[in-house]
Amino acid sequence: MTSEYRPTLPERGPSAADLAERDAFAKLAAESLSVTRKSAETWRTGLSAFVTLVTAGVVVKGRDSTSAMTTEWRLAVTLLLGGGLILAVLGLWQVLGVQAGIPKSVTLETIRARFASVAAFEVSIASDAADGIRRAQKLVAVALCLLIGGVVATWWAPAAPARPPAYLKVEHGSSTSCGELQSADDGQIRLKVSGAGAPVVIPAASVANMAVVAACS
Template sequence: MSPAFRLPPRPPIEADLAERDRFQALVRDSLPNVRASAEAWRNGLAAFVTLVGTAVVVKGRTTAADLPVGWRLAVTVLIGGGLALAVAGLWHALAAQAGSRSLAVTLADIHREYGSLDAFHLATAIRAARLLTRARRAVALALACLFAGIALTWWAPGETAGHDSGRLRVTYGTGTVCGTFVSSGGDVLRLAVAGQSAPAAVPLAGVTSITPVAACG
């Protein structure tokens, strides 16, 4: 039994026909508008990735070299992840601008899959808009990671910050002593060593090296 079709309550009026024509124009313009927006994002992202990548290559190693290992690892993960997300955003923007369909289609294929050319344009515009949304989200996450990585470089202690604690590793003729500097005099260097009540006395005549350290261990 064929489905029953109901007539609309009234015939279309001039306003209905005008709205239909405006909707068809909107459908035809949707794909060019989305791709134009995607092109602008692609160009901006390409410049952004180039600028940040150059800054990381030129200054990143020098900046990270002065950080403790744990902080350096965190900065590397954040900035590296930010760059990866920025590249992913650039890729999505490029796919939205250029289109993601690599196979040629015929009019018969479009009619079979979408029903009409307008529906095909609308579906293509929706796919491009979704790719552009992914690009924007990737860029937002990339900026968050990059800013967090940069903030860590501002607040992280330097590799040599702990050397100001006064701890020294002293190598002399009979071994090595590590402790906090107490005093020197009478050809003897005195260090407070953890676990010992009295400072260790190291004869300066037998010292072969003195190295400031962040911690003894």
């Protein structure tokens, strides 16, 4: 035959310090959700301004900053800046979700079945919200690294090599001249030949052949 369980009284009742701890924790639990939401609101305001500022800078200066780069460097800068913007927006979205609150309706029965009390439910929601803010902080930290990397890359990226100038090779009489074309008027062709102080003037009537070449050999 099983004996009936009889709870026993503790040796002493809660002290004043124990009661103060209990009341302090109850107050902390009651305010945790509102404090977390205020923190999310602060982060949301800052992130909104940050994303707006960075987006405007990238849109306005992006093409000017990358137009003179090689294709490889332009692709790298695009990935860095674009990835940074995407992560910053994701961080903002995360904070907005935290600030928006509970995504679906709940009932008292559901809260009691899962959390036992409304206070425990609020603490759980506040904990989830704090986790969301930490995830947003990590996303923004990575976004900042990518954006800074993209900006630094625009400072140090080498300019794309200029297209090689076209040289004109002219066969005239028994000579051949090659250089940059300066003018062709009044029946004369003027070439800027490397090593010559004055342009070489060739009468058009003496030209036997001419061709555009990439370099004068």
